Amino acid sequence: MKNRNVDFGIKTFILKNNLSDNKIYRVINNFSKKVILANQHGDLLTVNLAHTNLTKLGIDKIIVGDYVSYSPIEGKITKVYPRDNILSKVTSSAEKSWHVKSQKQLLASNVDEIWVMIAVDQRFTIEKLERYLETFRISDRDPIILLSKADHITEYKEIKNKIGQAYPTLKVRTVSAYLPETIQQIKKMLIKGHTIAVVGASGVGKSTLLNNLAGKDVNKVSNVRSGDQKGRHTTTSITLNALPDLDIYYIDTPGFKAINSTAQKSNPAVFNDIEALAKNCKFRNCSHLSEPKCAVKAAVQEGTITEEHYQSYINFEKRNKK
Numbered sequence: 081m082k083n084r085n086v087d088f089g090i091k092t093f094i095l096k097n098n099l100s101d102n103k104i105y106r107v108i109n110n111f112s113k114k115v116i117l118a119n120q121h122g123d124l125l126t127v128n129l130a131h132t133n134l135t136k137l138g139i140d141k142i143i144v145g146d147y148v149s150y151s152p153i154e155g156k157i158t159k160v161y162p163r164d165n166i167l168s169k170v171t172s173s174a175e176k177s178w179h180v181k182s183q184k185q186l187l188a189s190n191v192d193e194i195w196v197m198i199a200v201d202q203r204f205t206i207e208k209l210e211r212y213l214e215t216f217r218i219s220d221r222d223p224i225i226l227l228s229k230a231d232h233i234t235e236y237k238e239i240k241n242k243i244g245q246a247y248p249t250l251k252v253r254t255v256s257a258y259l260p261e262t263i264q265q266i267k268k269m270l271i272k273g274h275t276i277a278v279v280g281a282s283g284v285g286k287s288t289l290l291n292n293l294a295g296k297d298v299n300k301v302s303n304v305r306s307g308d309q310k311g312r313h314t315t316t317s318i319t320l321n322a323l324p325d326l327d328i329y330y331i332d333t334p335g336f337k338a339i340n341s342t343a344q345k346s347n348p349a350v351f352n353d354i355e356a357l358a359k360n361c362k363f364r365n366c367s368h369l370s371e372p373k374c375a376v377k378a379a380v381q382e383g384t385i386t387e388e389h390y391q392s393y394i395n396f397e398k399r400n401k402k
């Protein structure tokens with residue numbers, strides 16, 4: 081299916097980099113052994129990566145947003161162009177070892193804007209916002225916070241104020257599927273040709289916004305030329321969607337469940353002692369209930385902290401868990 085205006089940013093890329101090669105494609109989807117490429121006419125094709133030697137291309141992974149050269153004769157990607165930037169997700173997790181592992185997952189490349197979507201009907205703290213900002217990183221851009229479900233007016237106002245006080249220079253925008261004027265405002269702020277990556281927890285409304293901007297259900301099925309015509313469900317993967325009427329590209333990312341939900345710090349002073357002890361627990365995300373080698377429980381047993389103090393901490397944690 082050809083769409084007007086849909087070149088996936090390739091024409092601009094060719095001009096900007098003064099390239100003579102017009103066999104340039106953009107990666108709009110990637111699976112473990114396949115990618116879907118788009119050309120500047122909006123045609124899509126699936127490429128099996130079996131013949132592509134990533135090491136030779138000097139990269140670990142092909143990611144959504146990449147501009148590449150593809151040789152149909154050889155059936156392989158022959159070049160991945162240097163990326164303007166990379167949006168990554170940095171997570172720390174404590175696994176079986178004592179070390180805290182920091183993992184960097186590459187989500188998308190050549191991104192012009194990153195929107196961090198936060199639904200106002202979910203529990204909000206500045207710490208949570210900070211965790212999002214730490215987790216989703218892009219070298220050369222500031223994220224835009226998109227407060228979704230703003231039809232929850234009271235919560236919306238409260239959260240907007242909190243953010244304004246803590247981070248007065250952070251860009252905050254508003255959206256609600258039930259307030260059409262907010263969709264219009266978002267549309268007005270779009271910059272033609274931009275590639276926008278949208279991240280956020282599961283259920284905050286990323287797909288709903290995509291549908292509202294597109295004016296139709298973008299059901300995340302790409303019709304793939306060549307081979308099977310059936311199309312492919314890509315709900316669990318990162319997808320670059322073209323919105324031809326608005327002349328933008330919207331990278332929808334799968335929602336995450338939660339981000340390193342360490343203890344909420346709204347009442348820290350009381351439990352400073354416990355939080356200091358917790359650093360010696362075997363597991364970084366130890367709940368101090370039943371995990372082995374828990375330094376907090378050990379301290380209760382040794383009498384360093386009282387049973388009552390421990391219980392009130394556990395109760396506090398329970399109340400503050402999302």
Ligand SMILES: Nc1nc2c(ncn2[C@@H]2O[C@H](COP(=O)(O)OP(=O)(O)OP(=O)(O)O)[C@@H](O)[C@H]2O)c(=O)[nH]1
Nearest residue numbers: 229256257258281282283284285286287288334335
């Ligand atoms: N009140 C309210 N509900 C909304 C709004 N936008 C979306 N929802 C609801 O929130 C739920 C999740 O919306 P989605 O758009 O599927 O959320 P998502 O972020 O794409 O979720 P994942 O695909 O899991 O990452 C749906 O039941 C929507 O109807 C909104 O503006 N206001």
Ligand SMILES: [Zn+2]
Nearest residue numbers: 361366368374
């Ligand atoms: Zn513990």
